Amino acid sequence: xxxxxxxxxxxxxxxxxxxxxxxxxxxxxxxxxxxxxxxxxxxxxxxxxxxxxxxxxxxxxxxxxxxxxxxxxxxxxxxxxxxxxxxx
Numbered sequence: 001x002x003x004x005x006x007x008x009x010x011x012x013x014x015x016x017x018x019x020x021x022x023x024x025x026x027x028x029x030x031x032x033x034x035x036x037x038x039x040x041x042x043x044x045x046x047x048x049x050x051x052x053x054x055x056x057x058x059x060x061x062x063x064x065x066x067x068x069x070x071x072x073x074x075x076x077x078x079x080x081x082x083x084x085x086x087x088x
Contacts, residue, residue, distance in 0.1 A: 004065075005061075005062045005063065005064045005065050006064055006065060006068070007064045007065070007067060007068040007071075008068060009065055009068065010057075010062075010064065010065035010066060010067060010068020010069040010070075010071070010072065011068040011069070011071055011072040012068075012072065013053070013065070013068070013069050013072065014050060014068060014069035014070065014071065014072020014073040014074075014075075014076065015072045015073075015075075015076055017046040017049055017050055018043060018046045018047070018050070018073070018076035018077065018080065019076070020046070021042050021043055021045070021046040022043070022080070024042075025042050040080065040081075040084050043077065043080045047073060047077055050069060050073045051073075053069065054066050054069050054070055054073070057069065
């Protein structure tokens with residue numbers, strides 16, 4: 001998958017799926033899509049996809065990239081939680 005085992009590549013990769021989800025649901029659909037009466041479900045799906053990628057990275061021995069992806073995913077989910085809880 002990746003030739004380099006780098007923390008910064010992992011952070012960037014960890015921010016891609018939540019960033020795409022945020023831009024899709026926040027700007028394109030203007031947050032009008034509510035899945036099962038819970039607007040945070042798409043972000044949790046992005047988190048679950050990141051967890052599968054992290055598992056793959058650790059199996060392949062890319063520990064630094066996996067740790068960076070954990071950090072990026074944690075930061076993005078923390079921001080989603082803060083924005084979703086304080087905007088209501």
